[in-house]
Amino acid sequence: MPDGTPVRYKGAWGGRGSGKSHEMAGDVVEAMIVNPDCSVVCIREIQKSLALSAKKLIEAKIEAFGVSHLFEVLRGEIRRIGGTGLCIFQGMQDHTADSVKSLEGFDIAWVEEAQSLSQRSLDLLRPTIRKEGSQIWFSWNPRRRGDPVEKLLRGATPRDDAIVVRANYTDNPFLPDTLRKEAESDKALNPDGFGHTWLGEYENVSSKVVIPSAWVRSAIGLAERLGLDIDGKTFAALDVAGAEEGGDENAFAVRKGIQILSVETWNGLDTAITTQKAARIAATVGAAETYYDSVGVGEGVTGEWASMGRRNEQPNGITFHPWNGGAGVLNPDERVDKTNPQSPLNKDQYDNLKAQAWFGLRRRFENAHKAAKGLPYDADNLISIPADLPGLVQLEDELSQPQHKASGRGKTMVDKQPDGAKSPNMADAVVMAFFPAKHEVAVQMFLRKKRA
Incomplete structure (x- = not known):
């Protein structure tokens, strides 16, 4: 924002191998380091298990940053030592209009795989994360133009309260050689699905075709x-x-x-x-x-x-x-x-x-x-x-x-x-x-x- 106020929304979209999730996981850890009282909720539309959440990735960032002494990693959450900060992991489909109110005091909501977020979930989330200066982050691989996150952050008129960037494997300086070879293989062998999988293009008929x-x-x-x-x-x-x-x-x-x-x-x-x-x-x-x-x-x-x-x-x-x-x-x-x-x-x-x-x-x-x-x-x-x-x-x-x-x-x-x-x-x-x-x-x- 021009006056220095934090933006309300941050979005990173693109294909696989771009490092979007790594970047946002690192941002979560940094936010909790800077502010020991910062509380973060990591959200998916459906949270089947913690193994499918961002928890492991955030734990890896804590280790990589050498700040393990500042965090207490528990089975279902991560706590900030020396403050009230907390990082939890939730599925929006598990929430009702009443239960989602438990998230009102959180500073940051990070929505992973945001292309799968339903309109109902988005409508519940936005007014719930209401603390002054709070933010909602989204990371996603675009699926369809009509998906709720697309209409919110990539509509015809850009939002002045959002920063939205595109990130692909070609932008990732830390891209593993194995992943680069996978991308190049798909580019040669699966051209109909390459754009969606690796470049963040909208999913089209061809990406679902059995035989390209x-x-x-x-x-x-x-x-x-x-x-x-x-x-x-x-x-x-x-x-x-x-x-x-x-x-x-x-x-x-x-x-x-x-x-x-x-x-x-x-x-x-x-x-x-x-x-x-x-x-x-x-x-x-x-x-x-x-x-x-x-x-x-x-x-x-x-x-x-x-x-x-x-x-x-x-x-x-x-x-x-x-x-x-x-x-x-x-x-x-x-x-x-x-x-x-x-x-x-x-x-x-x-x-x-x-x-x-x-x-x-x-x-x-x-x-x-x-x-x-x-x-x-x-x-x-x-x-x-x-x-x-x-x-x-x-x-x-x-x-x-x-x-x-x-x-x-x-x-x-x-x-x-x-x-x-x-x-x-x-x-x-x-x-x-x-x-x-x-x-x-x-x-x-x-x-x-x-x-x-």
Whole structure:
């Protein structure tokens, strides 16, 4: 402030590795050193445990500054020796309009991860921290323009009672080399999410995308560029559409080893005709195993395939397997990353088979992107798309359309039609072809044996 009065608000926003939290933790310690009676509350929207609070960081700053003799570090708080100063840690969701009044006498409120602070919490906090000369500090990685902290401190009209700065890893003179390499890796391999994660840009659709479009483009013509032979088993997959008036399309994908051989679509046709056509294509390309979306309209394929068997019309050597994206994950007790013993189990990471399959395809495209960039990659977990594949533009759009989110149980889900987008039928067929799961059949066999 021009007259020397402390500003009401201090804000630091930006990406990971900027040192925002370290700076503010140091400021907390300095404020309590200068004023032994200074009381600070460190706030998050949800405070699940002290391990997830700023307490450890503040303790580290006390140690680094060599002022341990001035503080008493207790289990749930930090006290200033020689004064009444106190530092506590709170979650705003634990407060009501009455209980939050306990914070009225505090000098400083530091809101960590402020992008998650709700409007209700902000409305409770601002009038509560009311002591003359008190301040509210915010540190955050921007998420959306409409978040409460954004409207408060980064609105169209700058506040004259606030100092707000941007800080990124590029501004941090103490940035560990390990973190710098992580940032550079994301810049090369995950350009769609790099801006939000590392530069503090608003989270956009791309940052939630399961498969970034840049990864899809890297897979185009990959086998030819790497001089790879196309070998391995041939699989096919059918994504079933509604009736001819439904406006949806059937999609049939064929894959041999790492290579997508073809993806064709056709509109209309009832499920009986669709099943017969898919069977003919599978027989022509030699796909002994064909998977189909068995939920909803796909139930018609189950019935027609059985009828074809009774009529002796099933092509020799061709088997149709139902594929249910809503079913449980395969290999539930295996780790998502088999090479990492700290990796979560499949059953703990993914909400259903659909999410597991989409992220399985994501890993293939990530490896394809690494290979295209000349970086180390897993040669057994690649995907390649012919440069002359019919419908390539539509396929690329569909593969990069689905977004990931957390379920109510905290597990990964996939939203294939964000913001009302059309169903990605071609991409769905590719996902099934690259994740040939006989999950539903195995479950049915298990249940039959159990009943017997």
